[in-house]
Amino acid sequence: MIEISGLTKVYGQTTVLDGIDFTVADGEIAAVVGPSGAGKSTLARCINLLERPTAGSVVVGGRDLAALSGRELRRARREIGTVFQSANLLRRLTAAQNVALPMRHRGLEDAEVRRRVGDLLERVDMLHRANHFPSQLSGGQRQRIGIARGLALRPSVLLADEATSGLDPESTRSILGLLTGLRDELGVTLLVITHEMDVVRGIADQVAQLDHGRIVEHGSVVDVVRRSDSPLSRALLPMPPTPRAPEGLALWTLRYAADVVSPFWLSRASAQLGDLALLSALTEEVGGSSVGRLTVGLDPNQDAHRVASVFEALGITAERQIMGGIGVVAGAAGETAA
Amino acid sequence: MIPLLGTAWHDVPGLLGPAVWETARTVLIVMSVVVLVGGPLGLLIFNTSPLGLTPNRAVHVSISWIANLGRSLPFLVLMAAIIPVTRWVFHTTIGFKAAIIPMSVAGVAFFARLTENAVREVPRDLLDVGVASGSSRWQIISGIQLREALPGLVAGVTLNVIAMIEYSAIAGAIGSGGVGYLAVNYGYRRFDNNIMLACIVVLIALVQLIQFSGDRVVRALTR
Numbered sequence: 118m119i120e121i122s123g124l125t126k127v128y129g130q131t132t133v134l135d136g137i138d139f140t141v142a143d144g145e146i147a148a149v150v151g152p153s154g155a156g157k158s159t160l161a162r163c164i165n166l167l168e169r170p171t172a173g174s175v176v177v178g179g180r181d182l183a184a185l186s187g188r189e190l191r192r193a194r195r196e197i198g199t200v201f202q203s204a205n206l207l208r209r210l211t212a213a214q215n216v217a218l219p220m221r222h223r224g225l226e227d228a229e230v231r232r233r234v235g236d237l238l239e240r241v242d243m244l245h246r247a248n249h250f251p252s253q254l255s256g257g258q259r260q261r262i263g264i265a266r267g268l269a270l271r272p273s274v275l276l277a278d279e280a281t282s283g284l285d286p287e288s289t290r291s292i293l294g295l296l297t298g299l300r301d302e303l304g305v306t307l308l309v310i311t312h313e314m315d316v317v318r319g320i321a322d323q324v325a326q327l328d329h330g331r332i333v334e335h336g337s338v339v340d341v342v343r344r345s346d347s348p349l350s351r352a353l354l355p356m357p358p359t360p361r362a363p364e365g366l367a368l369w370t371l372r373y374a375a376d377v378v379s380p381f382w383l384s385r386a387s388a389q390l391g392d393l394a395l396l397s398a399l400t401e402e403v404g405g406s407s408v409g410r411l412t413v414g415l416d417p418n419q420d421a422h423r424v425a426s427v428f429e430a431l432g433i434t435a436e437r438q439i440m441g442g443i444g445v446v447a448g449a450a451g452e453t454a455a
Numbered sequence: 456m457i458p459l460l461g462t463a464w465h466d467v468p469g470l471l472g473p474a475v476w477e478t479a480r481t482v483l484i485v486m487s488v489v490v491l492v493g494g495p496l497g498l499l500i501f502n503t504s505p506l507g508l509t510p511n512r513a514v515h516v517s518i519s520w521i522a523n524l525g526r527s528l529p530f531l532v533l534m535a536a537i538i539p540v541t542r543w544v545f546h547t548t549i550g551f552k553a554a555i556i557p558m559s560v561a562g563v564a565f566f567a568r569l570t571e572n573a574v575r576e577v578p579r580d581l582l583d584v585g586v587a588s589g590s591s592r593w594q595i596i597s598g599i600q601l602r603e604a605l606p607g608l609v610a611g612v613t614l615n616v617i618a619m620i621e622y623s624a625i626a627g628a629i630g631s632g633g634v635g636y637l638a639v640n641y642g643y644r645r646f647d648n649n650i651m652l653a654c655i656v657v658l659i660a661l662v663q664l665i666q667f668s669g670d671r672v673v674r675a676l677t678r
């Protein structure tokens with residue numbers, strides 16, 4: 118459990134974090150997204166107290182880290198695994214020795230260290246590279262070793278700063294699988310920092326968008342993707358490209374989450390609205406729920422408000438597309454006119 | 456006037472051999488002091504700096520200042536200035552004992568800087584790995600900082616050894632033994648060209664050998 122309240126970090130004149138309130142429950146995967154320089158890494162560094170907060174508190178596993186003495190703080194930090202932005206492996210140690218480092222410093226017995234290193238390398242699928250040096254590994258392989266090392270002391274919380282940035286989709290997918298497995302099998306609480314929306318869609322339960330040191334939007338991923346008026350939602354679920362639309366149709370953007378929408382919504386909508394052209398569609402598993410995004414074409418003479426309310430009644434967020442903009446909006450997550 | 460023939464070639468090894476040994480012994484003794492004192496000093500200078508593990512301005516500034524002091528005087532001046540100390544410790548101001556104190560002072564100051572530079576090259580992020588996993592300060596210094604800086608430290612030792620050979624030759628001028636003494640006394644004062652030549656060849660060979668071996672070790676340690 119990570120409880121952050123009023124967290125502020127100031128460097129000289131620059132306020133990098135500005136009153137952050139954020140809670141990650143036990144066994145939850147939280148993602149923090151945001152543009153470069155938003156303060157994401159600083160947030161992670163304040164959680165394990167690599168940086169001292171200027172104000173506010175960080176409570177991990179019930180302990181307020183800033184209040185601890187040197188010895189207690191060291192003990193508390195062992196509960197928090199950290200995966201660094203660029204893996205940060207020691208160049209002169211092999212993969213296995215890198216993973217072993219925190220355990221050796223912890224004073225574990227040789228046999229125990231060897232056993233755990235074996236287990237961890239197996240978990241990250243790197244046993245075959247145990248005796249390679251970092252310079253002999255690919256970026257993705259280094260990142261895996263970094264993850265294994267972050268898990269070496271069996272932390273209850275794992276902070277992963279850009280664990281997948283710069284990796285190919287294949288490596289990204291397998292690392293995400295690995296992280297989800299940690300939560301599912303070991304109950305680890307995860308804070309994942311990323312700028313890749315794929316990562317958020319793929320594994321996060323909740324997401325917070327950081328900008329200029331403030332959380333500008335946050336919520337459970339399922340809730341966020343249903344929002345019609347939110348930039349984060351649009352970033353999370355960009356619309357699939359629409360092939361050239363036929364003439365004489367009004368285009369509508371629809372979003373829904375399958376858990377609140379009848380599987381037969383399309384025929385029901387059509388029964389009320391008449392002909393309905395399906396122009397593009399994408400359904401995807403997000404935050405444990407399947408989410409759909411579609412573009413449909415309707416008779417332009419239909420009353421836009423009526424269309425919107427028909428969809429709303431079905432649990433679907435509908436927006437009329439107008440030449441690069443969006444007209445009437447309605448839906449499960451609220452009503453806005455742009 | 457005596458023709459400037461110099462020492463016969465077959466007598467050169469007899470003179471040169473003990474001189475080389477004298478130089479080697481001096482440098483070896485000095486280098487152990489240098490590494491044992493200069494190394495920790497360099498670690499202290501770096502780790503009390505704003506980039507280090509325990510920033511402490513007062514300690515950083517004062518130790519830094521002392522290390523600079525040891526390097527600001529040309530060795531010849533330092534050596535002369537330090538003679539009273541040498542006399543007090545060893546009750547002599549000539550011979551290889553006399554060279555040890557000024558060489559150690561200059562060497563320690565030099566190596567402190569070389570050590571500081573070597574550990575500065577270790578990315579801060581790597582130290583954070585230790586901090587974040589709850590390692591103790593000493594574990595981070597020995598297990599991460601020194602370990603990662605090892606190639607740089609070996610390069611520093613190589614540089615320092617060569618500087619000490621040079622200093623030992625300068626110390627030859629005030630009557631310490633070694634190759635420098637031989638070169639000054641025979642080669643310079645007695646115009647013994649054979650000895651001069653032999654000294655030059657030996658010094659060049661020595662320095663080349665040390666640099667070559669140092670580079671080899673650095674390469675072997677770099678991953």
Ligand SMILES: Nc1ncnc2c1ncn2[C@@H]1O[C@H](COP(=O)(O)OP(=O)(O)OP(=O)(O)O)[C@@H](O)[C@H]1O
Pocket residue numbers: 128131133151152153154155156157158159160312
């Ligand atoms: N030690 C520091 N001193 C001064 N400013 C800093 C320091 N560390 C970070 N900053 C500033 O804080 C801001 C946020 O940095 P941070 O590394 O947290 O960004 P980020 O969101 O992780 O960006 P990225 O996506 O590029 O990794 C930046 O503007 C940076 O310049």
Ligand SMILES: [Mg+2]
Pocket residue numbers: 157158159202278
């Ligand atoms: Mg960052």
